[in-house]
Amino acid sequence: MAIVKRRRSAPLDRDLTDALAVPAREWRAPTVDMARVNAEMGALWAALGQRAEGTGQPVQDPTAPVAGRDDGHESGRGVHTAQLMTRSSTVNVVAVARSPREAERLERAIVGLPDFQPARVILLILNESQPEGDDAFTIRASILEQPAAKHRSTIRFEMITVEVNPSMAEDFASVASPLLVSELADYLWWPGDGIVPSSIFRNLAEIMDDVIVDTASLSRMRESLPAIRALTTSRSRCPRVSDFVWQRLTIWRQLVAQFFDSPTTRHALNTITDVDIVYAPANERGTSGFSAALLVAGWLVGSLGWVPTGPIERTRTGYRLPLSTQPDDRSVVNAVIRLRPHYDSNFADGLGAITLRTGGPHSGTFSVARTSASDLTTSSNSRDLPHVSRVVLAPIPSDAELLGVALDEGGWDKVYELALDLASRWAAPDRGTT
Template sequence: MTTTTEARPAFATAWETDILDAGAIQDELNKLWATLGGPRHGGQAPGEMVAEERYGGGQFMRANTLNLLAVADTDKHIRLIEETVRNLTDLQPSRTIILITRPTSDTDSNETHFDVRVELLESTTPKGEPSVRFEVVTIRSDGQTSGNLPSLVTPLLVAELSDFLWWPSGTFPRHTLFHDLLGIVDRLIVDSAQLGRDASGIDTLRSLLDYDSGAHLLGDFTWHRLSPWRQLLAQFFDPPNVQPCLDTIEQVSIAYADVRRDGSSGFPAALLTVGWLASRLNWEVIEQLERRRSGGWWAPLRARTGDHGREIELRLTPDTSPHAVFSLRKVQIIAGGDAPGQFTIERTDSDDLITSSESPSMPPVSRMVYARRPTDQRMLGAELQRFGRDRIFEEALALAAKLIP
């Protein structure tokens, strides 16, 4: 049984201003906490939920965990950020700062303008657990003032807490604000699917690992969506009598959603899957991807087996069928030689995957696996609890980038 958490506004205030004053925003937050009878400042131990006496009796928990910066440049991503933050279950940021950037409609105006809203949100669970209260500051700016936002929001970050940046759209590579914000955060969260069908998107993502000598930690929603695929592919080769097939793989074929349900692309997911397989099995990139006349991409890989190694054919094919609306549609691995076999995973709907395998050492096996696609709340919640590096992801990303022409 799943426990759901909903956040409702406790108190909020909003105003318009020509000058963004961090002190005024902090004063408003203090007033809201005072109205509730709660503390004006967090507890003494960063990373914990702090219990405080609630005005009128009982208790609530004040989040004292991390700062979350989230940037939206479309109505779609404004809704995504607000709904996701309000429905986080396992961990709430102490303070979420939502930056909404829009090109100004009056291109001749030199006036700065900000809309500011500060809120205290309260999360409750149906089990009657203590409420958790956390702060949300929303700043809407026009296009001309967005370049000043990093210096303006820095004083709003709660001291001694880690700072996370979530940029859910695919506009970050070409946005000046993104590169400016990288200088003030500890961890970056993106969704590589939003980068689209261009193969260079993965290389753009990999380049973020080199930013200032790799000082920033990177998380990717697409990598989370691939978790059941990685687990099931690995399980194919758990039986000892099937493991020899790993040394005779001849072909890897991946069908991906040309256009996902949200309008993004499954191509980055296909590249990351290849990167994961190749980095785990010590395969090398011989040549970069080439376009196939029939559509999709082709490239040779080399496995370090024996004195001479062996070549593996890689095929990446966009799927435009009505069922191909998620990241991956199908992954097939074919082994030959002395240990032949065929191993396939196919998504049938948002909840289920079908796996099938066949080799001389075992009879054909097919089964349906419940693998519901993770929600944005679940993926963001998982990323907010990760403070270290994901080296397997980084190695998969680095190898996938080598395939980019």
């Protein structure tokens, strides 16, 4: 079983305060003029500096260069308050909202980032009711301020919002590129559906260092998962991909792996015969736990070295994947993974339960189930050990927490890439399933 690294998150008892828009300017124009945007942003920083002079709190424009980091990123830029550099190096984030309603969700996450604030956010809002012509683009430049807390001083960062009719946004990559602060890593956050056949996604992904997605939101799983997988298998291996679903699965994978940490149960890994994965069906927003179920199945198959013996099969209650635990002999079907949708309000748009059954002299049952919006319950019962059950505090993380982790801990994840590779093949059986 692969080792699962627990990602950091904000302490549960932390008093988080959303970032506030300090000054802002808004205008309409037929195009997005980089010179106008930079001039307006410069005026905002100047106004903020004048305000700070009256309070005795010096403010420095975050476009002033500062010392670089030693973690592989290029020299970055920081925000200074009271002579203290509060962010030595940050990133650019380009976020795409496919409706004004989705834009509200993105803005809530951005202003609620707990521990990591980007240097500049460029938010594209696709709005069908936005006019075309001379007023095609509504542009808003603002400076957001995260108030000081015990563990850090005040942090300020920039947000540029561009609202436009989708028909005018096909080449948004050429608009966003000049607005990115140079020498910083560039992240694309695409939180919703529409990856395929969107030219906006494709063009933006080509100029980014990292792409952040939420595969729970994909309605066209058959086309979208292979498209995301293609990003990880490109010759340049750039951009890197982060998936909110994979982050939500961290605690699930950790708890499953813990069942077999003990020498007493470790040998039971070789006798697993059945795996049942219960997931949330699609809701009214189109989100579901299907990608989570596929990724967990991919993680188990990849980690244990199992081999699919045939295509994933549609059944009356869900899906069935026949497997061989002997990589050299695909003719032997001695394990099965079943995926089953089931509605429960506690599942949100993720997993409901994972149950593993072992056979032979080490027969037993090991399960993890979501029993409330904030708790997971683990249960194990085998010949080698008495029945054990425990409740684990595991609230579903917010968009702000997930985005913060993706920005702070971006990088290639080979375990995720293998799970995604298998999941994409099962989601699109005509493209190969073994």
